[in-house]
Amino acid sequence: xxxxxxxxxxxxxxxxxxxxxxxxxxxxxxxxxxxxxxxxxxxxxxxxxxxxxxxxxxxxxxxxxxxxxxxxxxxxxxxxxxxxxxxxxxxxxxxxxxxxxxxxxxxxxxxxxxxxxxxxxxxxxxxxxxxxxxxxxxxxxxxxxxxxxxxxxxxxxxxxxxxxxxxxxxxxxxxxxxxxxxxxxxxxxxxxxxxxxxxxxxxxxxxxxxxxxxxxxxxxxxxxxxxxxxxxxxxxxxxxxxxxxxxxxxxxxxxxxxxxxxxxxxxxxxxxxxxxxxxxxxxxxxxxxxxxxxxxxxxxxxxxxxxxxxxxxxxxxxxxxxxxxxxxxxxxxxxxxxxx
Amino acid sequence: xxxxxxxxxxxxxxxxxxxxxxxxxxxxxxxxxxxxxxxxxxxxxxxxxxxxxxxxxxxxxxxxxxxxxxxxxxxxxxxxxxxxxxxxxxxxxxxxxxxxxxxxxxxxxxxxxxxxxxxxxxxxxxxxxxxxxxxxxxxxxxxxxxxxxxxxxxxxxxxxxxxxxxxxxxxxxxxxxxxxxxxxxxxxxxxxxxxxxxxxxxxxxxxxxxxxxxxxxxxxxxxxxxxxxxxxxxxxxxxxxxxxxxxxxxxxxxxxxxxxxxxxxxxxxxxxxxxxxxxxxxxxxxxxxxxxxxxxxxxxxxxxxxxxxxxxxxxxxxxxxxxxxxxxxxxxxxxxxxxx
DNA sequence: TTGTACGCGTTATCAT
DNA sequence: ATGATAACGCGTACAA
Numbered sequence: 001x002x003x004x005x006x007x008x009x010x011x012x013x014x015x016x017x018x019x020x021x022x023x024x025x026x027x028x029x030x031x032x033x034x035x036x037x038x039x040x041x042x043x044x045x046x047x048x049x050x051x052x053x054x055x056x057x058x059x060x061x062x063x064x065x066x067x068x069x070x071x072x073x074x075x076x077x078x079x080x081x082x083x084x085x086x087x088x089x090x091x092x093x094x095x096x097x098x099x100x101x102x103x104x105x106x107x108x109x110x111x112x113x114x115x116x117x118x119x120x121x122x123x124x125x126x127x128x129x130x131x132x133x134x135x136x137x138x139x140x141x142x143x144x145x146x147x148x149x150x151x152x153x154x155x156x157x158x159x160x161x162x163x164x165x166x167x168x169x170x171x172x173x174x175x176x177x178x179x180x181x182x183x184x185x186x187x188x189x190x191x192x193x194x195x196x197x198x199x200x201x202x203x204x205x206x207x208x209x210x211x212x213x214x215x216x217x218x219x220x221x222x223x224x225x226x227x228x229x230x231x232x233x234x235x236x237x238x239x240x241x242x243x244x245x246x247x248x249x250x251x252x253x254x255x256x257x258x259x260x261x262x263x264x265x266x267x268x269x270x271x272x273x274x275x276x277x278x279x280x281x282x283x284x285x286x287x288x289x290x291x292x293x294x295x296x297x298x299x300x301x302x303x304x305x306x307x308x309x310x311x312x313x314x315x316x317x318x319x320x321x322x323x324x325x326x327x328x329x330x331x332x333x334x335x336x337x338x339x340x
Numbered sequence: 341x342x343x344x345x346x347x348x349x350x351x352x353x354x355x356x357x358x359x360x361x362x363x364x365x366x367x368x369x370x371x372x373x374x375x376x377x378x379x380x381x382x383x384x385x386x387x388x389x390x391x392x393x394x395x396x397x398x399x400x401x402x403x404x405x406x407x408x409x410x411x412x413x414x415x416x417x418x419x420x421x422x423x424x425x426x427x428x429x430x431x432x433x434x435x436x437x438x439x440x441x442x443x444x445x446x447x448x449x450x451x452x453x454x455x456x457x458x459x460x461x462x463x464x465x466x467x468x469x470x471x472x473x474x475x476x477x478x479x480x481x482x483x484x485x486x487x488x489x490x491x492x493x494x495x496x497x498x499x500x501x502x503x504x505x506x507x508x509x510x511x512x513x514x515x516x517x518x519x520x521x522x523x524x525x526x527x528x529x530x531x532x533x534x535x536x537x538x539x540x541x542x543x544x545x546x547x548x549x550x551x552x553x554x555x556x557x558x559x560x561x562x563x564x565x566x567x568x569x570x571x572x573x574x575x576x577x578x579x580x581x582x583x584x585x586x587x588x589x590x591x592x593x594x595x596x597x598x599x600x601x602x603x604x605x606x607x608x609x610x611x612x613x614x615x616x617x618x619x620x621x622x623x624x625x626x627x628x629x630x631x632x633x634x635x636x637x638x639x640x641x642x643x644x645x646x647x648x649x650x651x652x653x654x655x656x657x658x659x660x661x662x663x664x665x666x667x668x669x670x671x672x673x674x675x676x677x678x679x680x
Numbered sequence: 681t682t683g684t685a686c687g688c689g690t691t692a693t694c695a696t
Numbered sequence: 697a698t699g700a701t702a703a704c705g706c707g708t709a710c711a712a
Contacts, residue, residue: 361700
């Protein structure tokens, strides 16, 4: 509430009867005569002095801030990432800034261009619709290190944390096949998103590998949210009532599918087995609990934070790629049995 | 990746053959001779100039940043708040900084004291264990406006957004009573937290109002997470097998209770009705879907952001209090019927 | 050991 | 209309 001006090193210098240089030295622990140290510290204490971080940033050319730009804070995947990123940065003395781009490419580019204002020392970004030429250009002009979570075009000079959703889909379909399912439907997200595109290809590949035919009636595309999943599931069930399993491009879609199956009186997994993707917190809350492909969101967040810190502390070096392996968390929506 | 130094107004001035004052004027849209404007803009364009936000902050004494400090990003309640706060701030031109204090009072105080570094223009804070004298002192010394989400001691000079969990508990118990439940258990969070304490009192009051006796066997205290809820539910069921309803201090606790009831073969709501609190996303995902007391997390977040913006834009004024009314979202865990 | 003076990049005041 | 110059608060090379 108070609007009083804060004390600066000048105020302290005056009060302690020394120069601002001495004040600065004492405050930064540089060798100083004991008497001077005492007087400065005393004055600083009395005045309740706290260094101005903005001035310090200007002088030091670093803000001790890092930003994380994601599509949508509401998505549990990004939440899992933030949860891991935050403590890593905090431990290293960085503050975390959050950008929500609403999966809007223009917004993403704004964030990247904004880096030139130097309000952060680095950025972790997870672009939904992929890294375009514009992204690459903006990253190059950014003058601050960027770590991208998600796939980037071959040869893009950026630190990069990715997963292998292809293998992820494969794990899921293998699992379903082993359970005897042969009519495996696929509820995907938008094809113009990176995950959507990759998962579409992966689905066909996995079918091939299993010797199952591709049937367009078994595929439905919507957005990545629960209602879209419900809509898609309804459509697919109408067209292909004999479907005996649903592979979903993320957990939210799977939840929507579960809703629809329940209302339609189809048993899960008895009639239709369901697999989600991302293995979010929701998977263990759903009923039946949801078998889900983990793409290591938490690990990816942590890895990205570490890559960025390393770059911030050690400067330029070869761009690095970290790949997080997917895994399958089996729950009741495919086996009928809940893991402890 | 590049480490090139960025152009400053000096660079531009040189290139355009004018003084830095003119550059600044042009860039800030102050009246300037057309010829000068053209040359400056041209130079700025050529050089890809972007103003340095740190220098600007130092000069303007404002950072255009606001922080939100919460106990735990993992908690869906705070997530709901962030989701609302972010767009409001963004629209007003502020960046959002996130602090996770792990419900640690010392951490909260650190954040408040940190305000004196002036790295943000304002702060929204949601202290779990209440506003202590230390908080009040730190807020007063902060030299940046603070908005507290949660209750604050009477007369504390801070903008404040609160809800009325007392009424919230009352709504839930009325609902359960109307459904014929008479042995209503209570799974609470830690009593030394503000929500925990308030809800404990509210539970007794509501029982009184309904003419139901208070029975210590029907009350269990744990932490605010799912496992704690499960533990508490187990204990309570052991002591009072005749319980016919469970009021839970938040949704996570309720989820834990649902897990236990299911394993124990108790029907929900047939044998035991369950009510959660906070009405998070999880409530509609759970099975059965969870009746939950909404404490307006989203509204509270939005209100807090607005209060802060108002204070930032209009300066000192009387501290204000916004109260968000609770409401009950009825779902299957009490009625057996899903809404819609 | 200490003080003076300059630079970090902007904005704003005051002459001209 | 424009330019020189003084802040904003801090850190440090250099001189004393």
